[in-house]
Amino acid sequence: MIGRFAIVLPLAVFAAGGGRYGPSRTHIIEIHGMAFHPASLNVSVGDTVVWINHDIVPHTATGSGRRKWDSGQLQQGDSGRYVPRRAGRAPYTCSLHPTMKGLLIIGRE
Amino acid sequence: MSRARLHDMSLIAVPLVFAAALHAQAVPPAPAAAPDLSDPEVAHVAVTANNIDINAAKFAQTRTHNAGVKQFAATMITDHTAVNAQAAALAGKLGVTPKDNAVSQSLQTAAADARKKLEPLHGAAFDRAYMDREIAYHQAVLDAIDKVLIPTTDNAELKTLLQNVRPAVATHLELAKALRARLK
Numbered sequence: 429m430i431g432r433f434a435i436v437l438p439l440a441v442f443a444a445g446g447g448r449y450g451p452s453r454t455h456i457i458e459i460h461g462m463a464f465h466p467a468s469l470n471v472s473v474g475d476t477v478v479w480i481n482h483d484i485v486p487h488t489a490t491g492s493g494r495r496k497w498d499s500g501q502l503q504q505g506d507s508g509r510y511v512p513r514r515a516g517r518a519p520y521t522c523s524l525h526p527t528m529k530g531l532l533i534i535g536r537e
Numbered sequence: 538m539s540r541a542r543l544h545d546m547s548l549i550a551v552p553l554v555f556a557a558a559l560h561a562q563a564v565p566p567a568p569a570a571a572p573d574l575s576d577p578e579v580a581h582v583a584v585t586a587n588n589i590d591i592n593a594a595k596f597a598q599t600r601t602h603n604a605g606v607k608q609f610a611a612t613m614i615t616d617h618t619a620v621n622a623q624a625a626a627l628a629g630k631l632g633v634t635p636k637d638n639a640v641s642q643s644l645q646t647a648a649a650d651a652r653k654k655l656e657p658l659h660g661a662a663f664d665r666a667y668m669d670r671e672i673a674y675h676q677a678v679l680d681a682i683d684k685v686l687i688p689t690t691d692n693a694e695l696k697t698l699l700q701n702v703r704p705a706v707a708t709h710l711e712l713a714k715a716l717r718a719r720l721k
């Protein structure tokens with residue numbers, strides 16, 4: 429039963445989320461028409477960034493600067509996530525389509 | 538009407554434009570008339586057109602030593618496979634089983650001719666020729682989508698599929714041109 433509470437509690441926080449002072453926020457970046465929407469996004473350290481692919485073709489969200497992360501191939505309907513741990517700028521691209529570019533601007537919070 | 542029909546001339550124009558592009562590496566005007574293919578034949582043509590680019594990419598992967606060309610070819614295989622799956626799903630939904638036909642065969646003949654031209658080439662010469670072909674192919678597809686397919690397609694689901702495929706084709710063309718410009 430304790431285990432169940434442990435699961436429910438963060439979900440409740442998540443559901444109430446979006447609050448500026450919550451433990452973290454979740455940001456959604458939609459991929460459609462071979463582009464990231466929004467292409468540039470302000471987030472905070474510890475936030476969760478989620479990419480959802482709506483295109484027929486697969487995409488990735490892959491760190492192209494000093495931060496290395498890779499969502500792997502996201503098929504249509506798939507999502508990938510990244511939680512930045514340091515403030516700064518994190519450019520990323522789609523490794524399948526390098527013309528697709530995005531930027532996370534990560535602030536301290 | 539028993540079921541949705543897929544036989545818009547638009548769908549048939551695509552492979553015709555493909556075939557012409559593969560032969561002449563130039564985009565011909567949209568054909569005024571198209572052969573009267575059945576739905577199963579049209580489905581076969583669509584799958585064939587995607588498979589041709591997949592097979593060209595597979596061949597390129599065995600031949601090129603250029604990392605950029607290898608990555609481009611991998612993307613072509615991934616994307617055209619995904620588009621094919623979507624086209625097959627739509628065909629299945631509309632109750633169509635692909636059937637071989639003259640247009641599919643002419644596409645395959647054109648692709649075989651293109652392969653023959655690439656066959657003797659190696660190194661940088663191969664990379665240039667393969668990327669030139671990919672530029673012509675995707676330009677032809679894009680023109681067909683814009684000028685023939687989307688304007689003339691009545692089937693709503695087919696139109697949506699075309700509209701969803703268009704940005705991928707445009708990106709392929711952009712990637713191909715950028716890569717070609719970097720080749721020595």
Ligand SMILES: [Cu+2]
Pocket residue numbers: 486487488522523524525528
């Ligand atoms: Cu992509």
